[in-house]
Structure formats: C-alpha cells, structure tokens
Amino acid sequence: MTDRPHIAILGAGPVGLDAAIAAAAGGHSFTVYEVGSQVADNVRSWGHVQVFTPWSMNVSPRMRAALAAHGSEPPKGEECPTGAELVEKVFEPVAALPEIAPHLRLGHRVLEVGREGLLKNEEIGTGRRSNRPFRLLLRTDAGERIESADIVLDCTGTYHNPNALGSGGIRAPGEADAEEWIIRRIPNFEAPKLNADSPGWAGQRILLVGAGHSAQTAAMDLEALLARVPSTRVVWAIRSEAPTFGAIENDGLPARASLVAHATRLAGSDSPFDVRLGRSVEALRPSPDGIVATLGTPAGKLEEVTVDWILSLTGSVGDARIYRQLQVHECYATSGPMNLAAALLSASSADCLTQVSPGADTLKNPEPGFFIVGSKSYGRNTTFLLRVGWEQVDQVFSLIRDAIAPAGTLS
Ligand SMILES: Cc1cc2nc3c(=O)[nH]c(=O)nc-3n(C[C@H](O)[C@H](O)[C@H](O)COP(=O)(O)OP(=O)(O)OC[C@H]3O[C@@H](n4cnc5c(N)ncnc54)[C@H](O)[C@@H]3O)c2cc1C
Structure with missing residues (x-):
C-alpha cells in the first residue's frame, strides 16, 4: 500500500x-x-x-x-x-x-x-x-x-455491451454473422450516410426491434424520415403483444410522457409502420436482396421479413x-x-x-x-x-x- x-x-x-x-x-x-x-x-x-x-x-x-x-x-x-x-x-x-x-x-x-x-x-x-x-x-x-x-x-x-437480438436474450442463429446489417445505437436519421459504403437511411427497408425509450426515440425519428421520404419502409417488431412502453401515471417528466404517448400512437392501428406485436427474432440470414429476419409469432408460427438494416435497440x-x-x-x-x-x-x-x-x-x-x-x-x-x-x-x-x-x- x-x-x-x-x-x-x-x-x-x-x-x-x-x-x-x-x-x-x-x-x-x-x-x-x-x-x-x-x-x-x-x-x-x-x-x-x-x-x-x-x-x-x-x-x-x-x-x-x-x-x-x-x-x-x-x-x-x-x-x-x-x-x-x-x-x-x-x-x-x-x-x-x-x-x-x-x-x-x-x-x-x-x-x-x-x-x-x-x-x-x-x-x-x-x-x-x-x-x-x-x-x-x-x-x-x-x-x-x-x-x-x-x-x-x-x-x-x-x-x-448491447443485448442480443435473439429470443430469450441470447443471439439468434446467424446473428454473429449479420453484424454488418445490425445497428445497435440510436442513429441520426438526418445524417446522409450510415457508413462509407451505405446509401443512407432514406428509402431503405428497416426492421426496428425493441420497445424501450431508445426504440421509442428511434421510432419517432423514423416517422419523420418516412414523412420526408415516403419510399422508406419500417417494420417494428415488439416482443410484447400489448406494449405499455413504460408509461408512468402522472409522469413528472413531461418529455418522457410525450415520448411514450408518441410511441403508443406509432404502434397503434394508424401507424405509418408495419407493426408486428408479440414477435421474437428467431434467426437471421443474408440473402441477395438484404438480410432476412425470421420472426416468431404469438401463435407459434414463423414469418420472414427482408430488410436493408436491422435497428436493434434491445437494451x-x-x-x-x-x-x-x-x-x-x-x-x-x-x-x-x-x-x-x-x-x-x-x-x-x-x-x-x-x-x-x-x-x-x-x-x-x-x-x-x-x-x-x-x-x-x-x-x-x-x-x-x-x-x-x-x-x-x-x-x-x-x-x-x-x-x-x-x-x-x-x-
Ligand atoms: C438515449 C438515452 C437517453 C437518456 N436520457 C436520459 C435522461 O433524460 N436523463 C437521465 O438522467 N438519464 C438518461 N439516460 C440514461 C443515463 O443517464 C445515460 O446513459 C448516461 O450516459 C449514463 O452515464 P454513465 O456515466 O453512467 O455512463 P456512460 O455515459 O455510458 O459513460 C461510460 C463511459 O465509460 C467509457 N467506457 C466504457 N467501457 C470502458 C472501458 N472498458 N474502459 C474505459 N472506458 C470505458 C465509455 O466510453 C463512456 O465514456 C439516457 C440514456 C440514453 C441511452
């Protein structure tokens, strides 16, 4: 000592x-x-x-x-x-x-x-x-x-140290090899490029996974991107069948309350996104057309979505x-x-x-x-x-x- x-x-x-x-x-x-x-x-x-x-x-x-x-x-x-x-x-x-x-x-x-x-x-x-x-x-x-x-x-x-995408909190089969398609931070959708080789976010097909405040923030920004560039496509996969988005009764933080309210609306029936509730990510595989995510449904079935990017905001x-x-x-x-x-x-x-x-x-x-x-x-x-x-x-x-x-x- x-x-x-x-x-x-x-x-x-x-x-x-x-x-x-x-x-x-x-x-x-x-x-x-x-x-x-x-x-x-x-x-x-x-x-x-x-x-x-x-x-x-x-x-x-x-x-x-x-x-x-x-x-x-x-x-x-x-x-x-x-x-x-x-x-x-x-x-x-x-x-x-x-x-x-x-x-x-x-x-x-x-x-x-x-x-x-x-x-x-x-x-x-x-x-x-x-x-x-x-x-x-x-x-x-x-x-x-x-x-x-x-x-x-x-x-x-x-x-x-971001959490994995896969069901149960472990990596989905194929996740480790799909890192180049996965973004694990809240992006600035205003930025012209994702990385040196990418064409940027506008007009891209994006799978958003998660429902916490980070995912809610990204969803809000994606809505603005969609309004600017309507050819952009967003699939929002949420684990819960009835997400509450962490709403707090009489929330003392108005900015947080408004984020939650906005997310609730974006996940509702008038959403500009393709919202999939009760979904888990079961597997990922690259294809000539993009990255294919296999999602598990509440009925125990599997469905596939093919996108350009996966936005993994799972904590x-x-x-x-x-x-x-x-x-x-x-x-x-x-x-x-x-x-x-x-x-x-x-x-x-x-x-x-x-x-x-x-x-x-x-x-x-x-x-x-x-x-x-x-x-x-x-x-x-x-x-x-x-x-x-x-x-x-x-x-x-x-x-x-x-x-x-x-x-x-x-x-
Ligand atoms: C989008 C977002 C919004 C948030 N909004 C709020 C809010 O409104 N109010 C609020 O109070 N909190 C908010 N938080 C939560 C929290 O307060 C912040 O995440 C805050 O940054 C946490 O501070 P920290 O210093 O504990 O950790 P960090 O900010 O994560 O800082 C850790 C630092 O350690 C460095 N580091 C990591 N590993 C190593 C290593 N092995 N060796 C050396 N350096 C390392 C990192 O580079 C980083 O600089 C928010 C978080 C996020 C992500």
Missing part, C-alpha cells in the same frame, strides 16, 4: 467525470481511463437525441461548482437539452478543468481488473485483500500494459469481464451488484424520478475498495437517472473518506 491511496476511475462519462471532480476536491491522487478518443463517448453517440430530464437534473452540483470556480456557468432551468448540448456545455468544459485534464487518459480501454498476487477465491472476508493494490490491464494503440490503484470506481456504463448491460477476477456478488436477475440490486428490486416505485440512491452501504462489494457507480450499477434495471449517479458519487467518496486512516492510508 502506498502512503496515499490512488483512485482509478474507469470511464469518463457523466458519472466518471463527476467522480473525478470529487476526487480532485478531496485532494486524492487519481487517474481517469476512457476508451473513447473524447470524454462522454456514449452521450456523443446519441448527441442528436433530446433527453427527458431538464438541465437542473443533468448537471451535478459538483460540476456546477467546479465550473463556476473557473468563471463558467452551465445552463439551468427546466428545458431538456440534447446529448450534444450536454457534451458541449458541461462535459467538455469539466474535462478541460485544470484539476481534471492532466488526470484523463483517453484512448485507454480497461480490459480487466485484478488484485496483485491474489485470485478471486483467496482471502475471502479476511480484509487482507485491501493490503494489495488493484492491477488494471489497459489497452491503447501502443499495446497493453498494467497500471495499479488502491481504489477503483467502475463507471464504464452499459452501452459498449444493454455493463461488462462484467472487467471485474471477473474480483469478489463482486452479482444479482442473478439484473446482473447489477447484489446489495444495490436488492434495494432497487424492493423499492416500491417504478418511477425513476422518485428514486434516490438507497445508501452508501448498497454500493459496497465483497471486494474492498471496488465500487460500481453510474448506469452500470443498475444492471438490467433501466430506471437509472444521472441525478442518482451524482448521489452515488457523494456516497462512495464518503465511504472512501471513512476508510482512510488519519495517516492517509486505507484502514
């Missing part, structure tokens, strides 16, 4: 950046590792999307104070920004702060984290694991290397391989860390707006000094809001403060 614990923050998304400010404010030595070439890689990927929470909830008090100390003031109030506005007005300025920028390592993918000299099954509950530093296996363009840390905050989110879950060699107890239902998952499952409200972080203890893992924070901490639970992430950062740093003995070492 070094004189002063060094903190590794994995991921420079909104929550990783908030944690970086907390680390700097607490006088800690810290490093932030980000796989993207810029911070907030995930938020950038859906920069054209308007979020459903207002500025007041999307900028943490810590970010606001840190930016104010350098004479900059992010927007306030009840307007809902786009992802790109959040990046430009908040996350990039935070990353450029003199107390943060020197600690950022962009283009650094954290592959795995282990304990020096200890396997997962050793020193169970003895407290001795905290005497050994964490070893971080990193990959950059220059190759792989190891760095160490005394405390690790895994803020890597979920978006690099995502954090990458557990990062902490495979650490003592992390995952919930069998959500894949989130157990204590937090149990607290979330027993919470009475499904409305994320009314949620608060259930408390510092729920963020502890059997592995001392290892914390999963941000959207990854929710596993498959989709109700995470940034506001909860800010609270989690408060709580983790209060645990860190409590664990540091007066001499500056971890107790």
Whole structure:
C-alpha cells in the first residue's frame, strides 16, 4: 500500500467525470481511463437525441461548482437539452478543468481488473485483500500494459455491451454473422450516410426491434424520415403483444410522457409502420436482396421479413469481464451488484424520478475498495437517472473518506 491511496476511475462519462471532480476536491491522487478518443463517448453517440430530464437534473452540483470556480456557468432551468448540448456545455468544459485534464487518459480501454498476487477465491472476508493494490490491464494503440490503484470506481456504463437480438436474450442463429446489417445505437436519421459504403437511411427497408425509450426515440425519428421520404419502409417488431412502453401515471417528466404517448400512437392501428406485436427474432440470414429476419409469432408460427438494416435497440448491460477476477456478488436477475440490486428490486416505485440512491452501504462489494457507480450499477434495471449517479458519487467518496486512516492510508 502506498502512503496515499490512488483512485482509478474507469470511464469518463457523466458519472466518471463527476467522480473525478470529487476526487480532485478531496485532494486524492487519481487517474481517469476512457476508451473513447473524447470524454462522454456514449452521450456523443446519441448527441442528436433530446433527453427527458431538464438541465437542473443533468448537471451535478459538483460540476456546477467546479465550473463556476473557473468563471463558467452551465445552463439551468427546466428545458431538456440534447446529448450534444450536454457534451458541449458541461462535459467538455469539466474535462478541460485544470484539476481534471492532466488526470484523463483517453484512448485507454480497461480490459480487466485484478488484485496483485491474489485470485478471486483467496482471502475471502479476511480484509487482507485491501493490503494489495488493484492491477488494471489497459489497452491503447501502443499495446497493453498494467497500471495499479488502491481504489477503483467502475463507471464504464452499459452501452459498449448491447443485448442480443435473439429470443430469450441470447443471439439468434446467424446473428454473429449479420453484424454488418445490425445497428445497435440510436442513429441520426438526418445524417446522409450510415457508413462509407451505405446509401443512407432514406428509402431503405428497416426492421426496428425493441420497445424501450431508445426504440421509442428511434421510432419517432423514423416517422419523420418516412414523412420526408415516403419510399422508406419500417417494420417494428415488439416482443410484447400489448406494449405499455413504460408509461408512468402522472409522469413528472413531461418529455418522457410525450415520448411514450408518441410511441403508443406509432404502434397503434394508424401507424405509418408495419407493426408486428408479440414477435421474437428467431434467426437471421443474408440473402441477395438484404438480410432476412425470421420472426416468431404469438401463435407459434414463423414469418420472414427482408430488410436493408436491422435497428436493434434491445437494451444493454455493463461488462462484467472487467471485474471477473474480483469478489463482486452479482444479482442473478439484473446482473447489477447484489446489495444495490436488492434495494432497487424492493423499492416500491417504478418511477425513476422518485428514486434516490438507497445508501452508501448498497454500493459496497465483497471486494474492498471496488465500487460500481453510474448506469452500470443498475444492471438490467433501466430506471437509472444521472441525478442518482451524482448521489452515488457523494456516497462512495464518503465511504472512501471513512476508510482512510488519519495517516492517509486505507484502514
Ligand atoms: C438515449 C438515452 C437517453 C437518456 N436520457 C436520459 C435522461 O433524460 N436523463 C437521465 O438522467 N438519464 C438518461 N439516460 C440514461 C443515463 O443517464 C445515460 O446513459 C448516461 O450516459 C449514463 O452515464 P454513465 O456515466 O453512467 O455512463 P456512460 O455515459 O455510458 O459513460 C461510460 C463511459 O465509460 C467509457 N467506457 C466504457 N467501457 C470502458 C472501458 N472498458 N474502459 C474505459 N472506458 C470505458 C465509455 O466510453 C463512456 O465514456 C439516457 C440514456 C440514453 C441511452
């Protein structure tokens, strides 16, 4: 153990950046590792999307104070920004702060984290694991290397790990070979091209799979594309026969309520799409005419649709391989860390707006000094809001403060 614990923050998304400010404010030595070439890689990927929470909830008090100390003031109030506005007005300025920028390592993918000299099954509950530093296996363009840390905050989110398309959450036969036809992010349909070789979205045949907020957003944008270019064809395959789209009675977030209402209309009888309810993706195969998806119907029959692109918006879950060699107890239902998952499952409200972080203890893992924070901490639970992430950062740093003995070492 070094004189002063060094903190590794994995991921420079909104929550990783908030944690970086907390680390700097607490006088800690810290490093932030980000796989993207810029911070907030995930938020950038859906920069054209308007979020459903207002500025007041999307900028943490810590970010606001840190930016104010350098004479900059992010927007306030009840307007809902786009992802790109959040990046430009908040996350990039935070990353450029003199107390943060020197600690950022962009283009650094954290592959795995282990304990020096200890396997997962050793020193169970003895407290001795905290005497050994964490070893971080990193990959950059220059190759792989190891760095160490005394405390690790895994803020890597979920978006690099999208769920499979196939029925039951496993890949459909043929899915692995069909990746070039599958888009797993909310596209910007205004963009002229999908990729260098593609003709763009206009006039294409698209199979949209999923019914969560991301799929709902894509459906809304596809409706606009269809209005502009009527030759575009959209098949919307939804697993449920009677989707509710996560509607919340008297939703306190008007933008979310209106997204749900819009999606409900788009899946209804007047839809401009070919809506298929109760469908599962059973198989995929390329054909000379495009990619053929075999869909299972509620009656147990199979039907085929041939399209140019499949838009797979079936959710995502954090990458557990990062902490495979650490003592992390995952919930069998959500894949989130157990204590937090149990607290979330027993919470009475499904409305994320009314949620608060259930408390510092729920963020502890059997592995001392290892914390999963941000959207990854929710596993498959989709109700995470940034506001909860800010609270989690408060709580983790209060645990860190409590664990540091007066001499500056971890107790
Ligand atoms: C379309 C959309 C709309 C949303 N709207 C809202 C909203 O209105 N309000 C709200 O509160 N929340 C919203 N969310 C949910 C959530 O708040 C966001 O997903 C938010 O980005 C989560 O922040 P995060 O920091 O936990 O994770 P992320 O934003 O995913 O950041 C994780 C970072 O870690 C990096 N990373 C990943 N793996 C590695 C690795 N192995 N090594 C190094 N770096 C890595 C990523 O590149 C990324 O920069 C929305 C989500 C989506 C997708």
